[in-house]
Amino acid sequence: MYIVCLDMEGVLVPEIWIAFAEASGIPELKRTTRDEPDYNKLMRWRLDVLKEHGLGLPEIQKTISQIDPLPGAKEFLDELRSFTQVIVLSDTFEEFAMPLMKKLGYPALFCNSLSVDPDGTITDFHMRVENSKLTTVKALQSIGFDTIASGDSYNDLGMIQASKAGFLFKSPESIRASVPEIPAFDTFDELLQAIKQAMV
Numbered sequence: 473m474y475i476v477c478l479d480m481e482g483v484l485v486p487e488i489w490i491a492f493a494e495a496s497g498i499p500e501l502k503r504t505t506r507d508e509p510d511y512n513k514l515m516r517w518r519l520d521v522l523k524e525h526g527l528g529l530p531e532i533q534k535t536i537s538q539i540d541p542l543p544g545a546k547e548f549l550d551e552l553r554s555f556t557q558v559i560v561l562s563d564t565f566e567e568f569a570m571p572l573m574k575k576l577g578y579p580a581l582f583c584n585s586l587s588v589d590p591d592g593t594i595t596d597f598h599m600r601v602e603n604s605k606l607t608t609v610k611a612l613q614s615i616g617f618d619t620i621a622s623g624d625s626y627n628d629l630g631m632i633q634a635s636k637a638g639f640l641f642k643s644p645e646s647i648r649a650s651v652p653e654i655p656a657f658d659t660f661d662e663l664l665q666a667i668k669q670a671m672v
């Protein structure tokens with residue numbers, strides 16, 4: 473039995489922090505793991521910036537609700553979920569992703585979580601497990617699923633390479649060139665066809 477594991481940011485929705493930096497008018501939030509490779513440090517810094525701007529979870533969710541999924545993403549997910557099981561596997565936080573999941577028809581989402589005070593202040597974050605994409609795909613395989621995975625970035629390669637079939641989607645040229653053996657697509661139609669063919 474197949475299950476499809478999809479990365480979220482860059483595949484179904486824009487990069488949340490970049491879109492949020494634009495929507496909120498806080499450009500320094502565009503800083504990514506390319507600027508600060510220590511993810512925990514980067515997240516603590518982001519939470520401090522949010523606090524400085526007086527942004528708690530309700531304000532952040534309101535801003536994120538102005539961000540739209542990538543064009544065609546909802547239709548792609550609807551079609552995919554009509555013939556197979558799908559899990560969105562992301563390194564983001566469910567509290568940030570929820571406004572976007574609403575626009576995608578609430579697919580299953582496996583990601584991380586935040587601690588939030590009653591007044592809306594975000595006080596901490598919790599990563600579900602180390603290396604969550606690969607770990608999750610392996611766990612699904614251990615309960616009898618054949619996985620098919622797709623994502624756009626380096627942190628997706630583990631789950632793509634460990635799966636029965638895997639595809640890059642909307643990846644930068646540098647990533648495609650580093651793993652030329654992985655088929656790479658740019659349109660939802662191509663990705664849908666490739667997933668269907670992998671299930672034959």
Ligand SMILES: [Mg+2]
Nearest residue numbers: 479481482624
């Ligand atoms: Mg991504």
